[in-house]
Amino acid sequence: MRRKSALSNGTVGVNDAAPDGELPTSTEEGVARRSAVAEEQAFLDLATARRDRLANHLQVELSSEARDALERARQRMLRQQHEELRRAREGLVFGRLDGLDGIVRHIGRVGLRNDSEDSEPLLVDWRAPAARPFYTATAVDPQGQARRRHIRTAGSTVVDVDDEPLDGTMTAELVGEGALLVALDQRRTGRMSTAISTLQREQDDIIRAEATGPLIVQGGPGTGKTVVALHRVAYLLFTYRRMAEQAVLVLGPSPRFLRYIAQVLPALGETAVVSATCDTLLTGIRVGRDESRLLAEIKGRALWQHALANYVTSLLPRPRELKLRWEGEFYVIAAATVAQALASAVQGRPYHRARAAFAEQLHHLLTDVVAEQREALMEEMEEGFEDILARVDRSMGQDHHSARTPTGSDIDGLLSEEEIEQIRCRIAEDATIARFIEAWWPTLEAETLLGELLTDRTLLARFAPQLSPEEITAVSTEPAPWASSDIPLLDALADLLGEGDAPQPQGEFVADRARRQRSWVYGHVVIDEAQELSEMQWQMVLRRCPSRSITAVGDIDQAEAAHRHTSWAQAVQAAFGDRWTAAELTICYRTPREVMDLTEPVLTKAGSHNTPPRAVRSSGIVPWTLTITPAELAGAAAQAVRQLQQRWHGGMVGVIAPADRVAELLGVLSDVPVLTATQSKGLEWDATLLIDPQGIATEPRGWNGLYVALTRCTQELGQLILTQQSPHP
Incomplete structure (x- = not known):
């Protein structure tokens, strides 16, 4: 809220905090603190009332029936706003900035407009640029701020405040140390909570970093890697609205971990998020067995991407003369023509999409051959029976009842465009032609193909020559049920085959649609415990985010996976080369x-x-x-x-x-x-x-x-x- 600050009436120091729920009893300090708490309670009451009015207004708007696609899109947006307001009951207001210019801004979970026409909001969203000094200002660099206040609440009650002067008279290593340490000393609940009121500067710098390429964040235990990753999601979705249309994928190391963080993003009002592990990214595929570290390491190597691509390429049909039967007649398409059509269909396309492109070309090629043969036949007929045709033409001209406008072959023996299109449609719908294409260029399944490859030492030696004979022997075992290291290989094959996603009903939120479709392209991907990903799992990530707008957080020193890399450069070389940005979290807040x-x-x-x-x-x-x-x-x-x-x-x-x-x-x-x-x-x-x-x-x-x-x-x-x-x- 834009109003003047009155700092002269006393400042509550960072280190003056009393235990939760207990205000200081000394006269001067106690009066100042009680006055500050009362002031913030009044503001919290005001903001809560405003939040409730906005939520009620949105509820009324949502009660009307959407009549068209535009109205349905508007209602989806309103429903998301309503959900964000609903979740903002707890911790609605948690901070305040008093500017050197006397302007006061309160910081909260969501932004709230003022009742008046004043352009300044009543409450500034923590993700907005105006809120950034709350996390980054220091006594050395106050960024135009005179004071930062942390407001601690319990439900709708202000419990305490912690003030930190930023006028150069105090240098604190941590931003709002009192509020941070109170949060760290709270009992664990088995669920991660938001940390928007206690984010520190090095964390906030990463949260608000550009999202134009891979950002790899190294952070040891307790440095807030996960907090940073999740709050970065919320910040990006708030800042780049287009990203919300594509959704954000959050990859975690285990289902237990995903349950642990499950409340964070919804609590921050974000619904355009899909959470998964690498093992659960493929719909309908489940890990059914453990695997040795040796096999996991071998199958995780980047060499499989090239090996699988060559394997699928080998399954493409080879050019040859095609003899097709249609409507009782045989037609021949020359090998050179087939080769040209194959090359045109395959260029850069996955197996099944190339197959569909070739089938369409084959329909046209067969149509041309049929048309040419029919026109040739009609030309022969006209040459042998010219006088008969002339008499027929004269008789047809005298019989006005049977008269019609002659077209195409009626005139000159050539088929019209309409007649040719009719032939092409009949060919495209012909079951015999469809069976021929299926036999010559069969439909394939990723699971069957991978099973055949992994159990055939000859195929493995041919397509993965980098593997030693001992490694080929280790790999060539019965693959089913699938192990974790098989999932990236299946995903690579599914991509190379171009398996289409079945049409899905439109979900309420974009995340509902994204999680059902393997080929969905996300606006951003966030990876936690990224040091555990194999090179083939990194390829899974790239397929889902070809723009490489990726944030990966982890600790290379906590790596336990079977792969051999011991540095981030080694870990991401196959996926990104040298085109990635490094960041580091250096302060441990959690572990004593x-x-x-x-x-x-x-x-x-x-x-x-x-x-x-x-x-x-x-x-x-x-x-x-x-x-x-x-x-x-x-x-x-x-x-x-x-x-x-x-x-x-x-x-x-x-x-x-x-x-x-x-x-x-x-x-x-x-x-x-x-x-x-x-x-x-x-x-x-x-x-x-x-x-x-x-x-x-x-x-x-x-x-x-x-x-x-x-x-x-x-x-x-x-x-x-x-x-x-x-x-x-």
Whole structure:
């Protein structure tokens, strides 16, 4: 809201925050804070009332029946606006900027117009350019701002405020540190929440970066990679409205992860989003088996893109003379003509689209041959029976009842364009011709083709000569049911074949249509845990976003997949070459300093050359260890979990263990998640119980996995160390 600021009546400092719900009791400080809270409560009430009026107005608009396509499009837009307002009940207002020019702007989940004719909005959308100083202004670079205020709310009540002067008298490392640390200290719920009130500058820079090409964001544990990725989606959809017409694809590492983030984008008002994993991108195809790391690594290599393209090309028909039967007569199309038609049909087209193009050309070619033969026959008839035809013509001229306007072959033996088109239509509809085309250029299925290739060593050696004999032997096994590494190969084949998507009913939102169609082209793709993607999975991404408007976030030091790359340059070389932009998140907000101090030697053993992110908060809880024997594991784990749950009541406790220990632990720990290091990626809990860290380290890429496992907690880390000897008292 555009109004004058009154900073002279006292400033509530960043470090003056009292516990939630408790305002300071000292006279001067307490009065200032209570006054600030009351001021913001009045504004929140005003904004809430305005939100309700707008939502009610939209509801009335939506109650009318749409009569045409234009009206239906308008109603879809209004319905999206209504949904955005409906979801903005919680945290409607969370910030305020007081400009050096005396102008005050409130920042919120959505933008709200003012009741008056004033062009300044009542509430500025957090994604709007005017809101950016809320995340980026500092005392060194105030960007025209005198003060930033974080407003903490619970439902419709203002709980507290944190003020940060930006007039050069104070230098803070973090923007709104008080509000950020309060958010980090809150109990985990098992669902990710929005972070629009506490985004930091390096995060906001990435969120608002240009979307013209691949952006690869490196960030260690707790740096807010996922928060940045999801808020970037919301920002892009708000800023580039055309992108919303194409939808945005969000790729995550697992269904568990997608459930964890499921509330974030809807809470930000975004519906033009499809969430998936690489394994679920192909409609109707499901992963049905695990596969060895060796096979996963081999099938993930970029060489398969070229191999599959050559494989499909080999299945195209070869030019030859074609002899076709139509309406009882045989017609011949010369080999040279067929070769020319094939070349014209194939040029750059997928297999089935080339087939359709050739079929259309064949109909025309056969029509020409039929027409030529009929015209030749009529010419022969006219030469042999000229006087008979003359008498017939004279008699037809005398009989006015049978008279008609002569056309085409009636006049000169040549077929008219209309007659030729009638022949072509009959040929196109002829079942015999259709059967001939199907036999000569058959319809193919990606699943059948891949199964044949992967079980035939001769074919593998021919089309994937880069593979060694040992690798060919490893690959040439029964492929069904499909493994995760088969999905990108199936996707590549489906693209090369050009399988058409079946017509789909129009969904309420663009995302409904996009998720049903394999060939949908998205406006932008966001990838979380991108370091896990194989080269063939990157190709899946490119097919869905040929514009390369892609944001990929991850930590190369947390890579656990079977591929061999250890740097981002290696990871994306096959997909992007050198044409990508790098960004980095350097500050760890989630994981406490006490835990991050344990990670440097683990990263060294993982072969990392990166500097670990710098933790900016301390939980005050030193990580603890307990040494036990394997026989004591079940009881010790159950007891440790109970103690952690008591200490972090209302929050979340998670257990991470080596893969071969998970089944045993699930039998005694039924009320907490028990995961491998890989499964825990991207998740966070108040407290983590890490079981047998040395066992995790011995797994493939185990030191990377241990790095993941160590950094899942926001408060407390406990470790159960297994030994074959009885532990000392």
